Amino acid sequence: MSVYSVSEIADKINRQAREIAQELLPNGSYNHNRTRWQFSGISDNGKSTSAYVELTGEKCGKWFDFGNAAPGEDKGDMLDLLRLKLGLVAPRDAIEEAKQRLGIVDDWKPGRPAQLPPEEIARRAAEAQARAERHEATQEAARAKAAKNAKRLWLSGVPIAGTPAEAYLLGRSLRADVWPGCLQFRDQVQYQNEDGSEKRDVPAMLAAVYLADGTHVATHRTYLQQDTSTGWGKLAVPKPKKVLGKMWGGFIPIHKGSSGKPMSKAPADEPIYVTEGIEDGIVVRMMLPSVRIISAISLGNIGAIVLPPPPNGGRRKLVIVCDRDVNPKAQDQLERSIAKQQARGLDVKTVMPPEHFEGLPVKDMNDWLCAWLESQRRQRKGAA
Structure with missing residues (x-):
């Protein structure tokens, strides 16, 4: 032995x-x-x-x-x-x-x-x-301080009408009559690259991030820049979108749906559509103006959002609007988010854009909209 x-x-x-x-x-x-x-x-x-x-x-x-x-x-x-x-x-x-x-x-x-x-x-x-x-x-003190700073940043912005933020969304073929009220614009927001070696102030679209109880916990920033040929777009850096504050479990409210009620009072038969990005959420609002829509910011965060139960009982319905991402890591995150929400008793379904539309590649709902509009433009041009 x-x-x-x-x-x-x-x-x-x-x-x-x-x-x-x-x-x-x-x-x-x-x-x-x-x-x-x-x-x-x-x-x-x-x-x-x-x-x-x-x-x-x-x-x-x-x-x-x-x-x-x-x-x-x-x-x-x-x-x-x-x-x-x-x-x-x-x-x-x-x-x-x-x-x-x-x-x-x-x-x-x-x-x-x-x-x-x-x-x-x-x-x-x-x-x-x-x-x-x-x-x-x-940790709680740190979270409270981060939330306070995030809310202060959002409140320092202005409505996006007539600003570069509106120009950016219009450039993504998104209609101006469906802008979420949680969006603001600020012409100078500090951007810091990943290693901290560079800091500068650039324009940014701001979005408030809330928990389901209405607590403002973070502020999402989409950094912008202007191109002489294409107009306003995302800042040309590896990560043009960042979050100030602790966003985990939070979401950006895009639309309350036909009921117009707070999340805690939303009826069970009103499905909640959740997208990753803000732009995709606005697309869903354009296509389905009667449904409630939120943006989770990231695929993994979809599983962290805790929704309140329907006020009169029943099983809440969640529709996850997925990006077309074949990355195995993204697929795993999606599956785990679905499992987490199902474990909370939610009825979960998924929808996804096609891989191509009229020969144009499609990654997410916003790409699908742009591809459809481009196909319409081509048809009109051909008819002329």
């Missing part, structure tokens, strides 16, 4: 990170692509995601806590997590626990893993709870 080294045992138990993380940290959740298990810290009873476990790759099984972690509880591997969460006395006890989980039987038998006294486990749990509460308070 052989003896396994500590490194061999650690490597084997780290490969079980996905199962162990969910068992020992049940209040956590996957990140957007399921490569990490996010949690609030060793206490696992907060709302933040300041800590995470790597579930894939070379770092599989390693975890890191960037919150208010106690010394020795800020990083480790699955052996450390077993020791801390099960209240084991020493690292060798964690090794023995790992061997039992792995079914390893060798010549080294230190006996059953020794646990800390119950009062010591309780004391450590109380300390972890206090740290989590302090971290939550800090």
Whole structure:
């Protein structure tokens, strides 16, 4: 019979990170692509995601806590997590626990893993709870400050009529009579590139981002620039659209639909159409003026939006207006968003534009509209 080294045992138990993380940290959740298990810290009873476990790759099984972690509880591997969460006395006890989980039987038998006294486990749990509460308070203050700054930015704008923001939307073939009331324009909004090396003020279209209860949590910015030949368009940078504030779970209201009621009072038989982009939402409003429409900003965020139940019971209906994106990552995000909303009891359907229209490529609803208008222009020109 052989003896396994500590490194061999650690490597084997780290490969079980996905199962162990969910068992020992049940209040956590996957990140957007399921490569990490996010949690609030060793206490696992907060709302933040300041800590995470790597579930894939070379770092599989390693975890890191960037919150208010106690010394020795800020990083480790699955052996450390077993020791801390099960209240084991020493690292060798964690090794023995790992061997039992792995079914390893060798010549080294230190006996059953020794646990800390119950009062010591309780004391450590109380300390972890206090740290989590302090971290939550800090996070909540940061969210409130970000929301305040985002709302201040939006309020500093002006209605888009007659501004470059209106010219941008008109350039996307969107009618001026359906502009959402949540849109504003500001001629100078700071743009900062991804590495922070460049900052400048440029014109931007602003959109308010709300939670379903009406709380303004963020402001979406579409940075604009003028081209002498094509007119106003998006700023020529890798990411011309950004969000100020914590947008997760929020949405941009495009249209209240025929009922005109707040989200909490919308009847069950009124479907809610959700698009990724603002422009696609306006297209849906042009085509279906009676339906309620929101923009989720990103595909992953569709699953994070928590809609209130219908006031008189029933099953709320959600129609996801998808972009035509064959990227496997996008497909996975869509499937997870659908699953999350179905788990909340919603009746979920999807619609998607065709891949091509009259020989023109189509990526999203706005492209489809532009392709249709171009085909009409061609027909008129041919008839003339």
